[in-house]
Amino acid sequence: MAPSVEAEPVSSYDRNKDTYRGPSKVKFDPAIHLNYTPPERVYSLSELGLPLEGTSDFATTEPFQLATEAAIVELRRELLQPNTLKKRMHTWPRAPASLRGFTKEEAPFTHAFWTSPEVIKILSDAAGIEMEVALPYEIGHTNVQLGPEGREGLKNLPLYPVPVPPGWEEEKGDYDHLPVDNWHKDSFAYSCVMMLSNTEKMVGGETAIQLPDGTTRKLRGTKMGSCIFLQGRHMPHAALRAWNTGERITMVCPYRPAHPAIRDDTEITNSLQQSYLNELYGQFSLERFKVIRKKCDYMIKRLEDQKREALEREPDNYNAVIMDEKEVGNMMREMVWYLETAMKQMGMYKDDK
Numbered sequence: 001m002a003p004s005v006e007a008e009p010v011s012s013y014d015r016n017k018d019t020y021r022g023p024s025k026v027k028f029d030p031a032i033h034l035n036y037t038p039p040e041r042v043y044s045l046s047e048l049g050l051p052l053e054g055t056s057d058f059a060t061t062e063p064f065q066l067a068t069e070a071a072i073v074e075l076r077r078e079l080l081q082p083n084t085l086k087k088r089m090h091t092w093p094r095a096p097a098s099l100r101g102f103t104k105e106e107a108p109f110t111h112a113f114w115t116s117p118e119v120i121k122i123l124s125d126a127a128g129i130e131m132e133v134a135l136p137y138e139i140g141h142t143n144v145q146l147g148p149e150g151r152e153g154l155k156n157l158p159l160y161p162v163p164v165p166p167g168w169e170e171e172k173g174d175y176d177h178l179p180v181d182n183w184h185k186d187s188f189a190y191s192c193v194m195m196l197s198n199t200e201k202m203v204g205g206e207t208a209i210q211l212p213d214g215t216t217r218k219l220r221g222t223k224m225g226s227c228i229f230l231q232g233r234h235m236p237h238a239a240l241r242a243w244n245t246g247e248r249i250t251m252v253c254p255y256r257p258a259h260p261a262i263r264d265d266t267e268i269t270n271s272l273q274q275s276y277l278n279e280l281y282g283q284f285s286l287e288r289f290k291v292i293r294k295k296c297d298y299m300i301k302r303l304e305d306q307k308r309e310a311l312e313r314e315p316d317n318y319n320a321v322i323m324d325e326k327e328v329g330n331m332m333r334e335m336v337w338y339l340e341t342a343m344k345q346m347g348m349y350k351d352d353k
């Protein structure tokens with residue numbers, strides 16, 4: 001791999017000379033690539049009137065600034081590279097174009113950005129519980145609005161996103177009537193959605209959330225590099241089409257709770273329709289086992305600690321209580337559900353195979 005180089009601040013670089021599209025050679029540096037402004041508000045599921053089916057009461061943030069323009073350029077450099085446009089573009093009923101499944105080799109900056117301790121800390125603080133990345137396959141999942149040139153037009157998008165010039169007129173295209181990503185609940189518990197396009201003249205292009213009273217709430221940052229973080233597994237939402245802009249690109253990374261006592265709601269229902277399945281199944285299984293291992297280690301420690309406490313508390317009682325039956329039962333039920341869900345998702349459950 002090429003040696004990493006320091007990022008050049010976007011303001012000082014010549015956009016016309018910067019034409020390289022491929023794996024970024026820039027090393028992720030939070031001082032250069034993050035420009036975090038905390039969200040003005042965080043909404044809970046209960047205050048939005050949504051059912052408390054998730055693993056926390058966290059629903060969504062208001063949009064907040066996360067990345068700098070220097071970071072956006074590196075993410076776009078990897079996203080719009082010929083290899084990615086050729087191998088990583090998928091289309092499925094819900095979205096005309098998504099780019100996804102980048103390996104660490106194809107998109108080292110993208111992986112470094114979304115897995116960085118700094119980004120994870122920001123998202124954990126917003127949700128109120130510690131987060132970790134849910135599935136490497138989904139790091140940098142990107143929804144791309146298609147213009148009149150369709151998928152072919154993506155290779156012409158600039159590295160540095162600019163607003164449409166004065167007098168620019170919207171051309172009619174085949175995808176005008178479609179949302180960028182139609183109404184859905186995510187397969188992943190928590191997701192961060194970041195705007196990679198210039199929003200100066202953009203109209204629309206929000207992430208919309210459907211509330212139980214039938215109304216919608218539309219959220220969109222004011223700048224490229226702004227985000228929303230949401231518990232999309234339990235909240236219907238859509239990516240709306242944008243107007244008066246040459247493009248609307250949003251990049252997503254899914255997360256799960258890091259603490260082993262908290263359920264992992266991750267499924268791959270949506271991923272199944274837009275993935276290379278062998279790679280997806282392999283990664284999904286690996287993550288399942290990692291989570292189960294973490295839960296086992298946690299329960300082993302809990303039971304060992306409780307046995308020690310019982311001995312200290314009641315040294316002469318041969319039948320002292322040494323475990324919390326409710327906790328053990330709940331964890332065992334959760335693990336069975338967790339593995340059965342995985343087998344169903346991969347078509348291996350009971351008579352499926």
Ligand SMILES: [Fe+2]
Nearest residue numbers: 185186232237
């Ligand atoms: Fe979503």
